[in-house]
Amino acid sequence: MTWEAMRLKLILGDQLNHQHSWFARPSADELFVMMEVRQETDYVLHHAQKIIAIFAAMRDFARRLRQAGHRVHYLAIDDADNRQSITANLDYLLAHHAATELRWQAPDEWRLDRQLADYAAALPIAAAMDDTEHFYTARDEAAHIFEGRDHWLMEHFYRRMRSKHGVLVSDTGKPAGGQWNFDHDNREAWQGIPWEPADLRGRHDHSVLWQTIQASGAKSFGEPNAGDFAWPLNHEEALEQLERFVELALPHFGRFQDAMSVKAWRLFHSLLSFAMNVKLLSPRTVIDRVQNAWRDGAVPVASAEGYIRQILGWREYVRGVYWHRMPGYDKLNAFGHDTPLPWWFWDGKTRMRCVAAAIGQSLEHAHSHHINRLMVIGNFALLAGLSPEELHRWYLGIYIDAFEWVELPNTLGMSQFADGGLLATKPYVSSAAYIDRMSDYCKGCHYDKKARLGERACPYNALYWDFFDRNRDKLAGNQRLGMVYQQLRRMDDGALAALRERAADLRARVAEL
Missing domain, CATH: 1.25.40.80 (Serine Threonine Protein Phosphatase 5, Tetratricopeptide repeat)
Known part of the structure; x- marks a missing residue:
């Protein structure tokens, strides 16, 4: 079935704002288009609940638009006409409905913003972007x-x-x-x-x-x-x-x-x-x-x-930071960290009880609150020298609320200090003492929260001091880290050498912890 549609309006999966002025009243010359596409399920490996939640909310939104009298063309993930790409589907829909204009709401991710802008620039028909009418602030x-x-x-x-x-x-x-x-x-x-x-x-x-x-x-x-x-x-x-x-x-x-x-x-x-x-x-x-x-x-x-x-x-x-720093912010790596994520990021099976709890909650619920994300998972990743780009993609996939505009600055900037301090004023890292103070994670853990050395010593402890020791050239001048470097200067050479050796061993066999 075809309709006479003058104007196609694209609604992305994170643009389910029923209060938007687009939906003030039905119009016979407007057709709203929504699509479930492999392009969006596949660009990173996503948590199952994230895909389900977005698709379910999209379907309910489309149903409500129809009930309100709006015209909607919805391409489900298994629709025979679905090309599984936003732009390929737009080619089909624009031709199918003989559209004379395309409008879309401002995407919140740079990759989609660029994709749609480039696509629209090549169209032979009118095309324009509208605001999402959601945020308090403009992008800039x-x-x-x-x-x-x-x-x-x-x-x-x-x-x-x-x-x-x-x-x-x-x-x-x-x-x-x-x-x-x-x-x-x-x-x-x-x-x-x-x-x-x-x-x-x-x-x-x-x-x-x-x-x-x-x-x-x-x-x-x-x-x-x-x-x-x-x-x-x-x-x-x-x-x-x-x-x-x-x-x-x-x-x-x-x-x-x-x-x-x-x-x-x-x-x-x-x-x-x-x-x-x-x-x-x-x-x-x-x-x-x-x-x-x-x-x-x-x-x-x-x-x-x-x-x-x-x-x-x-x-x-962080939205302002994202739009100011993109593109390229996702490639920043101030410390040159490149260790791949160990497999226990995908199954939570590590002997570190705090990490197992935080990742386990994430795998079960597609959610974990900000301190688990920052001071348990992100803390360990930074101390152990894990790849910030890999970690970014993991955070983007596992959390149901993770969209790049909010997740990327939090991961690259706040959590991993990979931007060298553009976002955060200091690296957010700690030894086991902070985790023990703020949680019950250390009770019953395989590792000893108080020990720095030895096979059963908590990995956070040696990794913490080694991180600051290895990065003196980048961090020693930071006024917020003065106390840390005072304590490092007080350590005798033998104690510091032992910490370096323990940390190097931990980083070499991170998948076994």
């Missing part, structure tokens, strides 16, 4: 804020955003609670009280969809959990999840946002990042709800501020 807004500065600071950006958008500020512009940042109040270890809230997310059976994905030949890893699927399908489910988070978890989020435990994989985190990153949920909706909960006295200011900082501060900031 952070770059304009920091124009002329050698170093960017997220805290400066964050305060600008708070003031500009009137978030957690008084009528006179003063920050709520008398300070801009409550990070120092947000670092408590969790001792089991209060217990994490019950997981009340809605469940779906996506077994048929999962079978279709498998039959298409798309590869994946991790647990699909297709028959008992907990990730939101649409805006209403995401909004309900937000409400439950604000009521049950947000009051405790601030205190324990950096805590880790084998007993509770979510703790008090919202798990809303997937919904926001595919645009089922607006960041404004989330921030307004959190701010109102604080105003109503339902949550302490430290919890509200700590959560809002992650969205209005960090989320918008």
